[in-house]
Amino acid sequence: MIYLDQAATSWPKPPEVLKAMTDVLENAGGNPGRSGHRLSIAAARIIYDTREEISRFFGVSDPLRVIFTGNATHAINLALKGILKPGDHVITSSMEHNAVMRPLRNLEKRGIRLSIVQCASNGTLDAKDIGRMVASDTRLVVMAHASNVVGTLLPVAEVAAIVHQAGALLLVDVAQTAGIIPMDMTAMGIDLLAFTGHKELQGPPGIGGLVIADHIDIAQIDPLICGGTGSRSESEEQPDDLPDKFESGTANLAGIAGLGAGLRWLKDRGIEEICAHLKTLSRMLIDGLSAFPEVKIYGTLDPARSIAVVSFTVAGRHVSEIGFRLDEEYGVLSRVGLHCAPAAHKTIGSFPEGTVRLAPGVFTTTEDIRLAIRAIGRVIRS
Amino acid sequence: MTLHGVILFHTTSSVLRAEKRLIKEGFATRLVPTPRQFSSDCGIALRFDWNDHERITSMLGEEKVEFDAIHFLDANPV
Numbered sequence: 001m002i003y004l005d006q007a008a009t010s011w012p013k014p015p016e017v018l019k020a021m022t023d024v025l026e027n028a029g030g031n032p033g034r035s036g037h038r039l040s041i042a043a044a045r046i047i048y049d050t051r052e053e054i055s056r057f058f059g060v061s062d063p064l065r066v067i068f069t070g071n072a073t074h075a076i077n078l079a080l081k082g083i084l085k086p087g088d089h090v091i092t093s094s095m096e097h098n099a100v101m102r103p104l105r106n107l108e109k110r111g112i113r114l115s116i117v118q119c120a121s122n123g124t125l126d127a128k129d130i131g132r133m134v135a136s137d138t139r140l141v142v143m144a145h146a147s148n149v150v151g152t153l154l155p156v157a158e159v160a161a162i163v164h165q166a167g168a169l170l171l172v173d174v175a176q177t178a179g180i181i182p183m184d185m186t187a188m189g190i191d192l193l194a195f196t197g198h199k200e201l202q203g204p205p206g207i208g209g210l211v212i213a214d215h216i217d218i219a220q221i222d223p224l225i226c227g228g229t230g231s232r233s234e235s236e237e238q239p240d241d242l243p244d245k246f247e248s249g250t251a252n253l254a255g256i257a258g259l260g261a262g263l264r265w266l267k268d269r270g271i272e273e274i275c276a277h278l279k280t281l282s283r284m285l286i287d288g289l290s291a292f293p294e295v296k297i298y299g300t301l302d303p304a305r306s307i308a309v310v311s312f313t314v315a316g317r318h319v320s321e322i323g324f325r326l327d328e329e330y331g332v333l334s335r336v337g338l339h340c341a342p343a344a345h346k347t348i349g350s351f352p353e354g355t356v357r358l359a360p361g362v363f364t365t366t367e368d369i370r371l372a373i374r375a376i377g378r379v380i381r382s
Numbered sequence: 383m384t385l386h387g388v389i390l391f392h393t394t395s396s397v398l399r400a401e402k403r404l405i406k407e408g409f410a411t412r413l414v415p416t417p418r419q420f421s422s423d424c425g426i427a428l429r430f431d432w433n434d435h436e437r438i439t440s441m442l443g444e445e446k447v448e449f450d451a452i453h454f455l456d457a458n459p460v
Binding site for chain 2: 032033035036037040041044045047051063064229230231232233234239241242243
């Protein structure tokens, strides 16, 4: 089997991740922050240590500014709904996943003004187009670091400079890039960063987070969910302390332990090396697919300007048929359709049919890619 | 007999953050259930050797480590 759906979720997971998850449930199974006994403390330590690793990973100095959520979607909702108020203006790109688009459309109905900057058909965004849309009431700009459909990288640092000049905030969805591109929130000018654990951070599903830059005043962010935190228990009001203000309810201990193990595994493996490996695989995919005249590849076709996510269609054929036959006849696992990103498919011109998406990961080999391209060739010629 | 003090915090994360810094400075500390006479919070507090309390108080202040309160921990509370 050749798993080329890493952009949906990474698989397989490093054995260290599975071990950390079973270890924590066996040996540290208390409820963190709720009791004072050893199992509760052991659980709290694992969560705190993971918070610290994440803060270092993304370049913030205060680990308490790492807010654990269920996934990137939850983190994006927390940031958008916590900050935007009726009358505020928000800007996003036309390449966004529904994790961004749907909460924004929901907020639009509550009196928030939404502008969508049109990207080019290869998925690229001109930062100056954001600048042209910024107004005096612009509160926030939200964008992906890279498209989940075509892998095109968006110019985060350039947009950050424009956003900050306007006195607005920048929220970046790094679901597709965390773990494969070295990232420093401070250097990139990211105010709020939403990540998920189950993709290239190598963690399990069900854990993600919002990282809030050191300079952001948290008084301007309302919690999405209120409830028990184990702190200030005499009060029926939600506490203002970090991270408790945004983390009500019992934490996903096993998920956090697995994510921590994933981060340590990435550190040992080296993100620079992973990044270089994926560029090689991406180049092979693009070159291999380009050899078939009936295949149309979307995106920049340039691994220097994209992550290793390659989308294509075949003239006269349905993407669902291609995907099904690749799986059934050759064990090549892709993802076909709209990839939860209708706006992105409209931008690149593949709506409503969608594309076949190939996304290799850290465990994918060059031999896997060679076999996958041969399989694609056979499917489209028969 | 060692006399102890206890530092209270508003969140578990703050306790653990302070504990790491105190251990780094070589102070002997222990996480204990928050003494009920001082707080209604659930969770844990940081116990330390009362002989260190002046040095710890000034270190927490200098490093801007947020905490709620520091108390002397009577071995036989009423």
